[in-house]
Amino acid sequence: MDIVFIEDLKVDTVIGIYDWERQIRQTISIDLEMAHDIQPAALEDTIDKCLDYKSVAKRVISFVEESEFQLVETLAEKIAEIIRTEFNVPWLKLKLSKPGAVRGSKNVGVLIERGAKG
Numbered sequence: 001m002d003i004v005f006i007e008d009l010k011v012d013t014v015i016g017i018y019d020w021e022r023q024i025r026q027t028i029s030i031d032l033e034m035a036h037d038i039q040p041a042a043l044e045d046t047i048d049k050c051l052d053y054k055s056v057a058k059r060v061i062s063f064v065e066e067s068e069f070q071l072v073e074t075l076a077e078k079i080a081e082i083i084r085t086e087f088n089v090p091w092l093k094l095k096l097s098k099p100g101a102v103r104g105s106k107n108v109g110v111l112i113e114r115g116a117k118g
C-alpha cells in the first residue's frame with residue numbers, strides 16, 4: 001500500500017494536565033502517514049481519486065483548534081479515529097509532538113499506529 005503523508009502540521013490548542021496549561025494555548029505538531037493506493041489518481045491525474053492531504057489537514061486543524069484535552073494520548077486517538085472514519089483510511093501512523101513540554105528535550109509525545117494496511 002502507498003502512503004500519503006503530512007509532516008509537522010502545527011496547531012495551537014488547549015492541552016495539558018496542569019492548571020496553568022488550561023489557561024493558555026500551546027502549539028503541537030502532527031506527523032501523519034496514511035495508507036492509500038495512489039495509482040488510480042495517478043492514472044487519471046485527477047484529485048477526485050486522491051486522498052486529499054489538504055482536506056485531511058483542514059479537518060485535523062479545525063478539530064484540534066476546538067479541542068481541550070488533558071492528554072496527548074486522547075488527542076492522538078481522536079484524530080486517528082476521525083481520519084479513519086471520515087476519509088476511509090485503513091491504516092495510519094500518527095505522531096503527536098508537544099515541543100518544549102519537558103525542559104531539556106526537543107520533543108515529547110506519542111506515536112500510534114491504527115488499522116491494517118490491507
Ligand SMILES: Nc1nc2c(c(=O)[nH]1)N=C([C@H](O)[C@@H](O)CO)CN2
Nearest residue numbers: 015016017018070071072073101102
Ligand atoms: N504520557 C503523557 N505524559 C504526560 C502528559 C501527557 O499528555 N501524556 N502531559 C503532561 C503535561 O501536560 C506536560 O505536557 C506539561 O509539561 C505530563 N506528562
